[in-house]
Amino acid sequence: MSKTDLRVDIGGIKLKNPVMTASGTFGYAQEFEPYIDLNRIGAIIVKGLSLEPSRGNKPPRIVETPCGMLNAIGLENIGINNFINKVLPFLKTISTPTIVNIYGTSIDEYSLLAEMIDDIEEISGIEVNISCPNVEKGGVAFGVNPKAAYKVTKAVRKKTSKPLMVKLSPNVTDITEIALSAADAGADSLSLINTITGMSIDIKTRRSRLANITGGLSGPAIKPIALRMVWQVAKKVDIPVVGVGGIFTADDAIEFIIAGATAVQIGTANFINPRATIEVIKGIEDFLTDRNIPRVTELVGTLDT
Template identity: 60%
Template structure:
């Protein structure tokens, strides 16, 4: 992680902190994004909050063709969290560009498209289709998908496969490429280094850990797919630890994700070395939470004399 020199705000002047950040060439007005999967394609939450106040929105993951997803039940509440087994249901890239993107183009915020596939070729095809499409500012690559050519092993669990997908996407687009890492690995730093060496402009982490719940009355798994991804406050300590580890090992910007539901949570991730954060599950509880987080981070910076987001990371020896 690059070291930063803190610039203090003059005590005798009321200067608003600069909330803008540059994440691998993606310039954001502030470091707060809505995470993929929890805000649909934007229109679903557009009547509830002012999306133009955000740094950006990461739309629901998209594949080459529409996906039906997993059988219900797809969601199960857990203490301090949520299990979901949506199964990457989506309308496909063509329907998104035709039906959803025109609405998003009217919103004054950055639009990041999350892509998913089962092979390098699928990821590259998606990146080529997106490249140069008006209204899309960056690509987030979900590498938690199973690699069908490797017996179903998650791409993000294999450094070589993760690097291969990253190279394929980078070769297919001139947009900033953000690789979203899975926490379901032995060594998160190894994966981060692999995708960074392959050309990732930024890294977002973490995706959801795998979990399970059982309905004791029905005596069967609570989810139709048996297991699902755990999100919400329960995973924040895991996500924060991984952001800290990765920030100390690589030089590309990091977007922190996992259990962020307040300005204090966001500040922890920014202090751990993240350049920006994504808010996910908390949006389902309080749609305006991302707006509150922006205000809270700004207030903290003013109170503690920080001029820039880049001044927030904890110094490392």
């Protein structure tokens, strides 16, 4: 049999395979160069960027939990201008598509970021993080309100012709409502899920183990929830869905693909195993080869219900 075809198209971004890195877990990619061939990954999604550099939250900012971890980094980043001037030159040297994750505290900030990125040829797409505090709405996150999700996606869509992926928050009653709003506003694809809000308490001190009190739960603990939400959203929208949440092995990734995801993102696994992305790619290829499935796209959404 001819070599298995792992290529997928995520709303206009053509990937050599369906394995991407999750924003915030892979730095700006250069950190992983000593460990893996960055050219083998389907796409690199860089750490979320804001207009200005941000120091994030005070430490402690990370704590381990059973089957996962809580983080309250606070979206620390170098800012869009430093990224363009200092990081992008390195990313230009690799063949893997670069997707820039952006966040803002207002619709205007999201719009300006998209406008700054739009004419940079080496950036293949934008991932819009709508799980951030919306200052204009009194602290309500864009990602938990269908109307707010629509407005920010629409505003970004007007400022860029690049493929637009919107990252959805799981901290909602019905994630399909947010998904449909983002799709209606012009999103080319959706990534889900972001972390689930949680906390951890030190019973000796009776204080939170995180300075921020609460944090985002990620890792294997959230995989069943992420899988369920991907399945629900994939049935509702007509654009590609990217599965995120607790994916550590090829089997995990394949579950998401069968549930309806066209591609997946590897997140927390990168902290434990820097070769996780490469191992998942190889595992998917082996799975398809063993079953004489010529293309990974033939596996998408094949859950037997």
